[in-house]
Amino acid sequence: MAADARPDAGPGLFGPASVTWQMHGDPMMWIAGVRALYLQALHPRAVRGVLQNSDFRRDAWGRLLRTADFVGTVTYGAAAAAERAGARVRRVHAALTALDPATGERYRLDEPDLLLWVHCAEVDSYLTVLRGSGFPLTDDQADRYIAEQRTAARLVGLDPAAVPATAVQLAEYFRAVLPRLAAGPEAREVDAFLRRPPVPPPLRPARALLWRRVASLAYDALPPYAHRLYGRPAASPAHTRRRLVAAGTLLRCIPARLRWRLPPGHILRAMDRLGSGSRPSPYKLRGQTVILDAPGRVQPNNGGDGGRWRRRG
Template identity: 35%
Template sequence: MGLIDTWKTQLRTTFTDGDPTIPQWQFEFEKGDDAGYFPVGSAVWTVHSSITPTVAGIRALLLQALHPGAMAGVHAHSSFREEPLGRLANTIRWIFTVTYGSKTAAREGSEFVQRLHTRVHGTYIDSRGDERSYAASDPDLIRWVHLAFTDAFVSAHAAYGGPIPGGPDQYVAEWAHAGQLMGLEDPPRSEAELRSQLAAFDDELTISDQVREALRYIRRPPLPRSQRLGYRVLFAGAVATLEPRHREMLGLRVPSLGPVPLPIRTTVRLVLGVIRLGLGPEGPAEAAAKKRLRRLSGDADSSAT
């Protein structure tokens, strides 16, 4: 295996929790009897099939960590210390299932995650210093995680991607389906609603030793040497898209030379282009979903004749 092939394999395993082969579940999206929630060319399909979610995932983890209830669940029940990339792989699987799968697959995938959430509960110290109980199924925590993901996808794509069909409002409205699948009532359906619901959490956010520990893992995950420089660029790109108030709480800064900001956008886009080159123009999950859609389209044409 040549150096390029080795690099491509290492790159792919970063998103599959160390598995050098393409996970079988990505091919399962060819199955199903409906078109799913998001057609090809929709806002969600456009954003998620791009490479900007690579930055969005980092940004979402940073933002989610600021809620002490969400952080307590990750700290006590996640294996992020031993397998930090495993959590990433599981999250990618759910997002891909909702994005590319049939409606049945999306519902079943979300129900599976909800069942896992029933095991996640405990106590945490809130921003006022009081002890509170939590469960991953709490409506407030479900909302916070949904808001953090939605905000991350919109912000990362706005900074480093192309246009979104219908703009950010359309993306937020479409991705509301994902929130509803996870049991969220009244998810935001516009960018303004997203900002308003995020702001409502401001008084609950806090920094703690748990957040600082998680931040160390997010900043320096156990990647192959060939990916570390690129990840540092993507991390800086994620930090640059955070709201100033969140960035300040995390103790992070936009990279600069004194008062002069570094050209983060250009550098991030360059790294994303290299990742796209390594992964290929279309992932197996997207390709499998398109096969299902072509089959369903053919079935519809046959029934009409």
């Protein structure tokens, strides 16, 4: 069998030339994932379904890693592996229901409006956190990313044609869904958990030193309406931007191959499969973008491999 005919071969659903391929290799995706959890919890039906059907309270770390594994498989895995991962998610969602205490009725977790909310909250969080941290992305590239993510939406059971394909459409979606959002008891439970997750005693100093900063930054990066719904103050947008840039600069100083060895490790497997030219890198986007923090000045953000994102002369 030819190498490119094997089910575990090929570039996958996105490929090394996509914006998705470059973005999802960035370490700020972990902070973006926490922001997504905060945002998703503001949809009462969606968060109720999670809390009624999962071990979130006792296995939140496992849930976060499973989500990272799914995103990594869909982004960097071969097409067959991505399709299998999507099929598993669809089977799980189709089998689950939640009880609405207000009406006494049960509803399915694979309802399109719930899947769409989860999808859009993730896409918005990935874009907001990475761009805020200095990841070099033009508006056109942001639109490309949103359009590419309709492939991920299809895998979880959505009709791609019904999913936002541009930043304008994404903003319109959030404006339309805002009246249905609320920080009910389940959202406040998620908020309390994210601010102080249970950890073994030896890890409590790390929780105080590191995790609280991560959760605080993810919360501050939420849109203003989310802060109003949660009823907790947040840092100013300017201060949040400075912290995002600082976090991105610090995390990108960690050698990429070391970062990518952490679970779930999909990037290194993709590079083994496709060759070193498939390495995710913001430098592959820089020819199309310039990040300025004042007229004529380029932000000195480190790209993670000892270089700088600079304008080409």
